Amino acid sequence: MRILVVGGGGREHAIIKALKKNPDITEVFAAPGNGGIAKDATCINIGALEIDKLVAFAVENQIDYTVVAPDDPLVAGCVDAMEEKGIPCFGPRKNAAIIEGSKVFAKDLMRKYGIPTAKYETFADMASALSYLENAPIPTVVKADGLALGKGVIIAQTREEAKAAVRDMMEGGIFGASGSRVVIEEFLTGPEVSVLAFTDGKTVKPMVSSMDHKRIGDNDTGLNTGGMGTVAPNPYYTEAIAKQCMEEIFLPTVAAMNKEGRTFKGCLYFGLMLTPNGPKVIEYNCRFGDPETQVVLPLLQSDLLTVMQATTNGTLDETDVIFAGKHACCVILASAGYPTAYEKGFEITMTPEAEACTYVAGAKLENKKLVTSGGRVTGTTAVADSLEDAIREAYRLSNGVRFQNAYRRSDIGQRALQAKRS
Ligand code: AMP
Ligand code: GLY
Secondary structure, eight states, rough: OOOOOOEOOOOHHHHHHTTTTTTTOOOOEEEOOOGGGGGTEESSSSSSTTHHHHHHHHTTTTTTTTEEEEESHHTTTTHHHHHHTTOOOOOOOOOHHHHHHOOHHHHHHHHHTOBBBOOOEEEEHHHHHHHHHSSSSSSSEEEEESSSSTEEEESSHHHHHHHHHHHHHHHHTTTTTGGGGEEEEEEEOOOEEEEEEESSOOOOOOOOOOOOOOOTTTTEEEEEOOSSSSSSSSTOOOOHHHHHIIIIIIIEEEEEEETTOOOOOEEEEEEEEEEETTTEEEESSSSTTTEEEEEHHHGGSSSSHHHHHHHHOOOOOGSOOBSSHHHHHHHHETTTTTOOOOOOOBEEEEEEHHHHTTTEOOOOEEEEEEOOOEEEEEEEEEEEESSSHHHHHHHHHHEEETTTTEEEOOTTHHHHHHHHHH
């Protein structure tokens, strides 16, 4: 089997490492991949959004199965384009990827089908949004409709802040067309849980739950990032809550997408908040999360390719999706200064032990040396029988990954540990 993985971050590295456990896979290509992925796959110089080139490559190179990992090619219709040429793909078609591509769509879907989420209003013109904010409860949450590299959400503590966010999105165009419509929603509180689920449009098989750490600083302070670390499972996500989420959120979402004629196949990511009034959807993503994937897939015992193909073929009901009853922790190393300005080009070294469990994100090869090229550089994952041991081991192993100006949070997993103890 010849596999093409579209994307080039830590998530894609984790997907590739998991796929390669299948002995039937003879070659894995990554487009574009990165300097670290190059150790595990043949990287090709095609960007994730160059859909015509990706399809031509897949046809010419007899690719048997393509995995489209990032949101933007999914929203742009990469799966549709591959399928038109007869190449089976993991991921939703364009008309289903809209569940992430448009927050207005996602919110309206939840309202129509009674799926629990924050109360909200949507606006296509700025004057109405600003006048609504005169009386909206504060704090409030302003969201750009479209994809915004994870930065399109502003939690406004004051009316002025909320109005500034609306102006930036709708008039300043800081997110381009993504901000031409906005959602203004109720501020919710409670622990957050990420649940990634495989689905073939009929059956839903959730993966082990996880907890992201989105802020740059310890104790969840400072700016939002793409994610500075993760643990799995998430101790807040009890069996009773999982059952409730399956009945009230997961199955209704998949059914709703079918009713809308937008059958979703692939990985559906539920960003949940466990509020005092029950679990509510904060966001849907149409793909694996990053860095959730880096803790979830190391716990997957079933063969990843088999499960992915079952989502494509509609046979997920008869396919095992089994996770080890263990714990995983991933510690991200970032370039100091991220998520604002940072320097690049520092050489990265890894001990063999660290390299074996490190997923590379922002790095490229320069004169055969691996050098930093992005904000989040690596993620190192440890698996252990207890959460304590997984955290300790992930930090120990991440000491084996070195580059100048490396920054990591020192408290990944601590909130989960406290939750377990209380
Ligand atoms: P998103 O990009 O939709 O994942 O939002 C980023 C983060 O903003 C989430 O992980 C939450 O921490 C926070 N957030 C989003 N919506 C709400 C809300 N309605 N109430 C409170 N926090 C929110
Ligand atoms: N970790 C959050 C995301 O992938 O969107």
